[in-house]
Amino acid sequence: MSTASAGPPAPTAGARTRSAAARRFAESARTTPSLAEFDKLVGRTQENVRTITETVPLDRLHGWHRDRRTGFIAHESGRFFSIEGLQVDKQGPGAGRQSPSAAWGQPIINQPETGILGFLVKEFDGVLHILMQLKAEPGNRNGLQLSPTVQATRSNYTGIHGGLPVPYLEYFQEPAHVIADVRQSEQGSRFLRKRNRNMIVETSDPVPARDGFVWLTLGQLHRLLAVDDLVNMSTRSVLACLPLGEDTDAAAEDGFATALARSLAPGGPALHPLVDVLSWITETRTLSELHARTVPLDALTDWAFTGGRIRHRGGKHFEVIGVEVEAVGREVGHWWQPMIRARSTELAALVVTRLRGVLHVLMQLRIEPGLTDTAELAPTVQCTPADCAHLPPEQRPPFLDLVQNARPADIRFDTVLSDEGGRFYHTGSRHLVVETEWQPEPPEFRWLTPGQLEDLAQHSHYLNMQARSVLACLRSRYDGGDR
Structure with missing residues (x-):
């Protein structure tokens, strides 16, 4: 149901559950030890892990x-x-x-096999840490990037390539404690029905970090997201599937991080009930006729x-x-x-606003030829600006001018991050989050809360890769740090 009134409508209360894992990840997000040792590890790893x-x-x-x-x-x-x-x-x-x-x-690209993108997590001193890998991919612009514990195609982990075994793979083949496990799409404009299994698995076993691997808190990862071309796309995809948030009563505060926390809290209000959002997606998929051969x-x-x-x-x-x-x-x-x-840098931008103190994100339902189910939720703006420069106003992507002309004071996140370096060469997107006043919804757009998007990320084929990627950047503001 689209809203066309002049002023912002009021969100209504909705029921959201919050897992114990979400509260533990919230604590991990607030834990931000110094990254000095990480910087030293990067320097050492660059000598031993590289591609030409x-x-x-x-x-x-x-x-x-x-x-x-x-x-x-x-x-x-x-x-x-x-x-x-x-x-x-x-x-x-x-x-x-x-x-x-x-x-x-x-x-x-036609790559029918399903790979694994997996985080192995473990508590240290009562705080969840994620085992990350410094991985050199042939398409990386800056050599090493932070990848999930396991980032492997089926050909990789079954040994078709004839290489060495994939480290830590055994934790994902027979997981003891699964926090998240969902198949998610890759870029629907570049891959033909490609999906990867996004997994988050917890262990209590003693797991030493091998060379090139490092245990990081979620707060440290959130800080590193602000560095150009450091946290790779696979990591950002899994981050968006990670449960985050806790019961909170922050009524006395009115900052951006507080509005984000409210949007993730159990029972948080939302402009559109999730059942209506699912109906809208289903109707669009049903009415749209896309023939790709x-x-x-x-x-x-x-x-x-x-x-x-x-x-x-x-x-x-x-x-x-x-x-x-x-x-x-x-x-x-x-x-x-x-x-x-890519011929030039692409753009993945979210327009966000606060409705009664609760953060909402303007998402578009986007049809792409390589998606398994026709359409998925995408960022407010997903395009290559250079390809749109010559278009007449009626054909330019909605809200492109708004985000490109945003005042610095309204920008909540702005970093250029790479596409997956195993298939894309020196290719990336500007990840941008802009806060605005409430905007009326065009027919293919809806205002949704980050909590609703988190719920949808627990299921396949609702958030496209670019949406998950920039959503991870938005959620990095959970702890209130500057980006």
């Missing part, structure tokens, strides 16, 4: 071939992933606002295989390149692969 990545033509990738019939670029083993052509025809709600054309073609890469009229890479003829969007990788400190030391490289 060089671009090479796609037709010179050892172990990969271009199918004569389809033009698909695939590994000779038939595993890992392939680069295929996708033709998309889109009708129904949101078709015209989310792209200038309701029909288009593009390359897309794989086609030969040569059939993509707006794309060309030239100079050993696949490029958009108009110089927009992204390109598919080949790379040769030499790695130290990884399961495999040398390989070749295709990668996606």
